[in-house]
Amino acid sequence: MMELRHIAYPRQTVLITSEAEVTLMGKKVEKKNIMTMSWSMPVSFEPWMYAIAVNDECLSLELIRKSKVFCVNFMPIELKNNVLYCGRNSGRTKDKFKETGLKEEECEKIHCPRIKKALAYLECEVAEEIKAGDHFVFIGNVVNAKIKKEGNRVFHKGGDKFTTTID
Numbered sequence: 730m731m732e733l734r735h736i737a738y739p740r741q742t743v744l745i746t747s748e749a750e751v752t753l754m755g756k757k758v759e760k761k762n763i764m765t766m767s768w769s770m771p772v773s774f775e776p777w778m779y780a781i782a783v784n785d786e787c788l789s790l791e792l793i794r795k796s797k798v799f800c801v802n803f804m805p806i807e808l809k810n811n812v813l814y815c816g817r818n819s820g821r822t823k824d825k826f827k828e829t830g831l832k833e834e835e836c837e838k839i840h841c842p843r844i845k846k847a848l849a850y851l852e853c854e855v856a857e858e859i860k861a862g863d864h865f866v867f868i869g870n871v872v873n874a875k876i877k878k879e880g881n882r883v884f885h886k887g888g889d890k891f892t893t894t895i896d
């Protein structure tokens with residue numbers, strides 16, 4: 730039986746950062762989080778828009794819905810283990826900034842953390858949320874973006890395997 734990974738992969742894999750006040754283990758906390766995402770893409774030039782598909786069980790869904798913003802962080806292949814960790818663990822039980830050692834910096838145009846070691850980032854404000862099966866697609870207006878550094882980016886091949894950009 731054909732699986733999606735056979736035809737749609739490798740896919741560039743980014744880290745989505747988000748922040749909002751949520752209740753975790755009975756306590757109200759201002760939560761900053763990181764999730765791994767292979768299902769994302771640019772969808773409009775003018776205005777510049779970017780879409781991400783968020784599964785219906787993750788904490789990031791709650792954070793993005795509440796704050797109406799998210800940041801897309803393009804990561805170097807050297808950090809593939811951090812990328813895997815953020816996709817295999819939930820912020821409901823883990824502080825992924827602390828566990829991975831990834832340092833944060835504050836976004837400029839939105840109230841949201843960004844990952845310092847990202848090669849590039851897109852700061853997005855949610856324009857629309859669309860239900861698509863077991864995922865929710867958030868289409869964001871890109872309100873700030875920067876390429877900080879050239880480098881080889883992370884692409885997911887499936888399972889715990891990654892590859893990178895080759896010229």
Ligand SMILES: Cc1cc2nc3c(=O)[nH]c(=O)nc-3n(C[C@H](O)[C@H](O)[C@H](O)COP(=O)(O)O)c2cc1C
Nearest residue numbers: 764765766767768783784787788789816818819820
């Ligand atoms: C390589 C990789 C790619 C992933 N891509 C996506 C994705 O595109 N969309 C999604 O909803 N979940 C994706 N996941 C799963 C989430 O990252 C995972 O559910 C994560 O634990 C959510 O974290 P949170 O609960 O802290 O928000 C991916 C996981 C891995 C390992």
